[in-house]
Amino acid sequence: MQRWTSQALALSRNNWKRADLEFEGVEHDGASFVMHVFLNNPDADDTTPHTAEQRYAGYLTVFAHGDCWGDVGHCDIPEPVSAFDRRPPHSLIPFDATLEITEAISALPEDTSEFTVTVLAFNKHDDETGVLRFKELTLLTYE
Amino acid sequence: MPITASPAANAAPARLKVRKNINALNAQELTNLRRAIKESIGLKDKRSYEYFASWHGVPLGWCQHHNPLFLPWHRAYLYWLELALQSQVPGVTLPWWDTSTAAAIPGPYSVAQADGGDNILAKAPINVFGAAHQSGWPTETSRSPGEVRQSPTPPFAQEWANAMKADNFTDFSRLIWTLHDNVHVWVGGTMGQLDWAAFDPLFFAHHTNIDRAWRIWQSAHPGGTPPADILDQSMQTDPAMTVRAVLDVTRLGYEYAGTQSTVPGSA
Numbered sequence: 505m506q507r508w509t510s511q512a513l514a515l516s517r518n519n520w521k522r523a524d525l526e527f528e529g530v531e532h533d534g535a536s537f538v539m540h541v542f543l544n545n546p547d548a549d550d551t552t553p554h555t556a557e558q559r560y561a562g563y564l565t566v567f568a569h570g571d572c573w574g575d576v577g578h579c580d581i582p583e584p585v586s587a588f589d590r591r592p593p594h595s596l597i598p599f600d601a602t603l604e605i606t607e608a609i610s611a612l613p614e615d616t617s618e619f620t621v622t623v624l625a626f627n628k629h630d631d632e633t634g635v636l637r638f639k640e641l642t643l644l645t646y647e
Numbered sequence: 648m649p650i651t652a653s654p655a656a657n658a659a660p661a662r663l664k665v666r667k668n669i670n671a672l673n674a675q676e677l678t679n680l681r682r683a684i685k686e687s688i689g690l691k692d693k694r695s696y697e698y699f700a701s702w703h704g705v706p707l708g709w710c711q712h713h714n715p716l717f718l719p720w721h722r723a724y725l726y727w728l729e730l731a732l733q734s735q736v737p738g739v740t741l742p743w744w745d746t747s748t749a750a751a752i753p754g755p756y757s758v759a760q761a762d763g764g765d766n767i768l769a770k771a772p773i774n775v776f777g778a779a780h781q782s783g784w785p786t787e788t789s790r791s792p793g794e795v796r797q798s799p800t801p802p803f804a805q806e807w808a809n810a811m812k813a814d815n816f817t818d819f820s821r822l823i824w825t826l827h828d829n830v831h832v833w834v835g836g837t838m839g840q841l842d843w844a845a846f847d848p849l850f851f852a853h854h855t856n857i858d859r860a861w862r863i864w865q866s867a868h869p870g871g872t873p874p875a876d877i878l879d880q881s882m883q884t885d886p887a888m889t890v891r892a893v894l895d896v897t898r899l900g901y902e903y904a905g906t907q908s909t910v911p912g913s914a
Binding site: 505532537540550563564565566568569570573574592595601602624626627628630 | 794
């Protein structure tokens with residue numbers, strides 16, 4: 505299991521009705537995995553119950569490609585070779601994964617002005633690193 | 648009452664094929680499904696099951712995931728495969744595995760023996776179309792339910808319900824792929840690896856259910872089309888199809904039914 509905890513994200517209590525966590529640029533070139541998300545619970549581990557008391561926010565699963573089966577360079581994402589390159593995008597281009605956390609974030613204490621996100625990520629190899637790889641995490645709220 | 652539609656402006660109305668819940672297939676329909684796949688697997692040309700399996704990952708990699716083409720591309724995929732199977736056994740259709748209610752892999756896909764031999768729905772050979780076998784490549788499909796610790800387990804009723812609440816295509820697509828990814832990750836083995844998954848016949852029962860979900864959602868949201876900028880996008884299948892061409896399943900000649908009961912007429 506890989507555990508990752510974010511830096512603090514600022515939380516405004518303005519009139520939003522929905523809150524999403526966006527994991528941007530998620531890599532999916534390895535083993536498929538599941539990620540369980542906790543708010544303000546950096547000590548969460550694989551024995552932590554998935555409950556509101558533990559500030560559990562939900563999960564995402566990622567159906568990933570598995571090990572590279574091609575020749576050298578097969579899994580490298582190429583740049584267009586020209587302005588006329590209309591080949592479809594490479595299948596390993598990272599994607600953005602969204603987790604709605606409205607309920608979990610609403611359950612944080614009223615005076616919470618920032619919070620951390622802890623992710624426990626599991627794959628079939630039970631790797632401790634490299635399971636979840638992504639570019640950045642964003643909190644988006646919608647009025 | 649049979650469901651009919653006009654497949655083309657210059658053609659007579661035609662009866663649609665009906666896709667059914669795997670648990671609703673009778674013994675003959677199951678035999679036909681297994682025979683269609685077995686006979687297709689035996690072919691060495693582009694009519695073969697393995698040619699179609701090869702579209703998804705190894706070696707062609709045409710599939711679309713985690714983007715707005717996810718649902719349209721897989722609808723086209725099922726359409727072309729189903730036609731190929733019907734060329735082997737007329738009338739056969741792809742059944743769905745309702746993972747919003749089922750807690751396990753359905754019996755027809757898990758019993759080891761059927762029709763007096765190995766059950767092709769439970770385990771299938773992997774022969775990559777047009778490529779010599781490479782060291783490390785699997786030679787037959789496998790499953791390993793729950794191989795990923797703490798992976799969500801079926802049934803995925805809540806995930807289905809969440810998707811059905813979406814009020815636009817983009818949200819629906821994103822929410823239904825949660826259920827989709829859950830199933831792949833939970834089944835594990837071949838199904839858990841995107842590049843190999845389609846070699847397992849269970850893949851198509853799973854994706855037929857996802858396509859059915861889209862169809863049900865579309866019925867409730869007639870204006871819920873994919874983003875305008877992809878409607879005329881050509882999707883990589885053989886032959887290629889646009890997104891617009893797959894929006895209406897009745898134009899593709901099939902429909903989903905919960906039940907079907909047919910009796911002989913008077914002729």
